[in-house]
Each structure stands twice: as structure tokens, then as C-alpha cells.
Amino acid sequence: MSTRKAAVIDMGTNTFHLLLVELNESGFKTIYKEKIPVKLGKGGINQNQLAEDAQKRAFHTLKHFKNLIDGEHIDQVFAFATSAVRNAENGLAFVQKVKEDIGISIQVISGEEEAQMIYEGICLSGSLNGQIELMMDIGGGSVEFIIGTSQEVFWKQSFEIGGQRLLELFHYHDPILPEEIAKLEDYLQIKLAPLLEAIEKYKPTGLVGASGTFDTLTDIYFESMLQCKLTGQHVFELPVDEFEKIHQMLLSKNKEERLLIPGMIPMRVDMIVVASSLIEFILRYVPVKSMTCSHYALKEGAISRVMKQKVTI
Template identity: 35%
Template sequence: MRFAIIDLGTNTFNLLVAEHTGKGALRMLHEEECPVFLGRGSTEKGIITDEAMERALVALRELMDVARSYGAACVKGFGTSALRSARNATDLSTRAKALFDLDISVITGEQEAELILAGVRQAVSFGTRPMLVMDIGGGSIEFILATDKALMWKRSFELGATRLLERFTPSDPLTIDEQFRLVTYLDTQLEPLFAVMDRHWPAALVGSAGSFDTLAELVALERGDTWAPDQVTMTFSNIEFDAVKERIIGSTRAERVVIKAIPEYRVDTLPLALIAMERVIAHGIEELRWSRYALKEGAAVRMDPA
């Protein structure tokens, strides 16, 4: 059966069309990312603006048309941080059902973390020593500690890149003082994570999708590698991460706009996302991995093949 998943994120809506092969495996047929900025101007207010609501419905119409063009018999939507925190989230769900017959499940941060892990497992091999998965969205960051056999710990923090952008409204480029204030804030908010890391000492940090997609492509460009759009995982060093981080954090918006590897909708948030990554990496991480697969692939794996 062919089906589709739509991940309704705070910044982008992400479509995956897939099918079960009949052998317990999954074949990915098409994926597409649509900038919506659902949480723009609303992450601190707890309401989706009328303008964002209209952008969301336009995007859903386009993505539903694409899904049906691929023969998807079933389409399921998953709402994350922006919808979790919006008092009028049901307005979007109700209109999406009426207009497109699309059911949207607004999932908890813990459920989101579980789906992210299920997706990451399709791209990255885990071992007996735990690894830490980090997924930076616009509204929240999910962390999952897992081995090849168990999910050991999970937590969602309301520290997504758009939330940080609206909270700190940084200069262009970021000043040293702004970086210090952001680092201090993140270190305080992430104390529960650091306590878990101190107990279990993860073998690696696995960054999934979103800002990590952009980071992986920037690392590949620094290496002089040809970027393969169908590449699903990569390993890189702390030194390679630091080189990209320093280049991007010290850049102006105008300089980032012309870097082809950075999507326009990530130009403003990428420096903040990189600082969030750095705070985790600085806490004893010695190996970095990237997974293209995340929530939507995890949701696809759990779809009933019947």
C-alpha cells in the first residue's frame, strides 16, 4: 500500500510518500519540504496567526495533491511543537479535515522523540553503548538516548531555533555578548540532559534532519565532496563541526543567503541552531553522525501495511 506522512513542523511541512514492499521493508518514493513558518510570531504567544493559518492550508493543499499524484491511498499528518503550544491548533485540524480529508494528530514531545528514533534507526546503526539523538525543530529540540536494543531516555525541550530567534532577537551578525547570553540560557535549560549524559557517556551524537541536514551539506562542501541528495547518513569530526560553526556564526545574513547549502528559510535560525549543537557537543561528545531520516520516516515505519 502506498501512503504519505506529513510532518507539520514549526517552520516547514515535510512530506514523505512511501510503500511497504511486502517483505517487511519500506520503500521511500518521494519527499518534499515546504516552508510555512507556522510558528512565526506565535511561539511566545501560544496562537497561530491568521496569516500562518492560511500559509499552512495552502501548503497542505499542495502536499496533498503531490501525495495523491503518487497514488497514496492514505495520508496522515503529525503536528509538533507549534501546534502543541497553540490554543487554536484545533482550528487548523478541523479545516484540514474538512478541506482535504486529512487527519492531523498533535503528538506530545515524548511521542515525537519516539518517532524520531524510529526514523533514525533506518539510517544509523546503533550499538551496545548508547548514542544521543538530537533533533532541532523550529519550536522544540528532542533528545533521545538509545542503544541497539533499548530507548533509555527521551525528553523534549522548548528550545527550537525559531523560539530562540524570537526570544533573543539577535543582531546581524551575532555579537559576543549575545552569544554569551544564549549559551548561558541553553546551559541552564539543558541541565537535565547534561545529568543524563554524565551518567551514560554517549558514544556519539546523532543529529537528525532539519538544521543537521544543512550542517552535513556544509561539512561535505568543506571537504570538497559531491553532495548526494539521496545520502542518508554521514560521520564527521568535532574539528569539521567547529570549522562550519565558526564560519556561520561569524557571518552576516547577506553572506549566508548566498551559500547554496543553506535554505532561505534556515538563514536566520542556523547560527542559533549551531550554538545549541555546540553546547551539547562540548559536554563530552567525541563523534558526530547525521541522519536524514527522522520523524516522518519513523511514522512511516509504524504505519499499518494492511
């Protein structure tokens, strides 16, 4: 069986992911993976700028990733950037400097392309079961929503309302104040009007959350049940009544207290309050008893494309 190696670098607004894989005819095997809280959008995202400190963190991380890629003798590298870079006025200059100084070519993907790749990642995880689902991925810069089945996408859209943006716009006090939550919900009601119309039209009966915040919420849930996630498991169920308990707990605690919650990781502790509030908002329109949480998302969608050779890398 012939094999080849490939690398995926997902340059998110909050987190950079590196995934090194070995590909063959039957699928892929992860050689190595790492995630680093670069916080590329911090300090400039709502001004459409990549702050100087954020760029320094990005360069440091990308040099580290390049060393790991070279160590595995991988020459097929698919690096892509999302909301923070595509909206930044200095995003193109940043991409050019990375190419010149580090030798990594970055593809800046559109919001629609990001949504499609997230869908492909969710499909790869086996999260979809035939019903019409609303799928969502909460990033630092943008949030992608997809309505569809395992066979097709009926509707998809990316909204520039990611966790870092919402954090800087609404989360001024810690614990967050009820009036800040109220303002956040009013904002979502306006910004997500196209999504609410699509929900009314296609009437999804399931909710699938991809990666990131949903990984952390399921970690907290499993810890509360004194259970461990199984190695190699990519799909998890989170009962909505258990999510509600976690959500209320997150609203009531400050950062230091949230860090002490079993299952919490430091890179999620700032944005998880507004991200959880966004999920709470969505559940009003897609009332389910349980959420499906897919560990696979954007980077696995990229791997799916590499396996199918839909893209040249």
C-alpha cells in the first residue's frame, strides 16, 4: 500500500493547529498534532488589523511548525488562514512576509470556503446520521453555520462574530454582567438574521458543534461524570440539560474560577463565556435534547480534500 505524508497548518484567529499525517488509500493516520494559542486576532481584530505582538507570536509558532515539518521530511504543506487574516488590512503583507522569511505559502480562504471545509471535516468524523442538521464552528474571528445532511449542503454562511470579536465587544466585567449578555443577544439577533431565516426554511432537527469550544464543553462534561474520552473517538454527545448546567456555571465565575473547572484548558478560558452564550442563543431556534460534538472540523476537512486530491498542495 503506497503512503505519502502531508502537513496541514490551520491558522485560526485564536489557535494555530499543526497536523502531520500519513495518507494511504484507506484513509489517514496522524503522525503528530499540536495546537498553540497564538491569539492572532488579539488587540486588532475589531480594527481589521494584525497587531505587531500578534504577528510576532505567529512568526514564532510558524517557525516552530516548519522545523517539525522539515524533521518529518514533508514537502506537501497545506497552510491556510481564516478570519483574522482575510479581514486585516495588513493581512496580505503578513502572508508575503511568512512566505519570504519562513518558506510557508499561506492560502487565505473565504468564509464560504471555510464553511465548506468544516462540513467536509464533520462528514469525515461520522457525526451526521441522515437527518437535517445545523452545524456550527465557533472560531476566534468568525462562526460558520451549515445546514445539510451527510449527502449535501442546503445552506452555509460565515459570520464575522467569532469569540475574540464578541469578547472585545461585550465581555468587560468578570463574571460577565447580565446586561452584557443582553447586549450580546441583541447583537446576535441582528447579525444572525440570515441564519434564522435559513433555520425557518430548512427546519434542522439536529445540532452538531465542531471542535474548539465544543471539545472543551465535552471535556468539562466528561470530567463532571468522572469519565474519560476514548482515544480515537471523534464524535461525542452532550445532553442539552448538562450543557445548561455548564453554561450557568461559566456565567457565574471569573477567569481564575473558570480555570479551576475540571476539563477547562487555559487557551479557552477567556472566550468560552461568550462562545457558550452563542450556543445558548442558537438552542432557542434549534431545540434539541442533545448536541453532537465533532472533534473533526476545518483541518480534517483539509485532510479530506488532500486524500481526494481536490486541491494541489
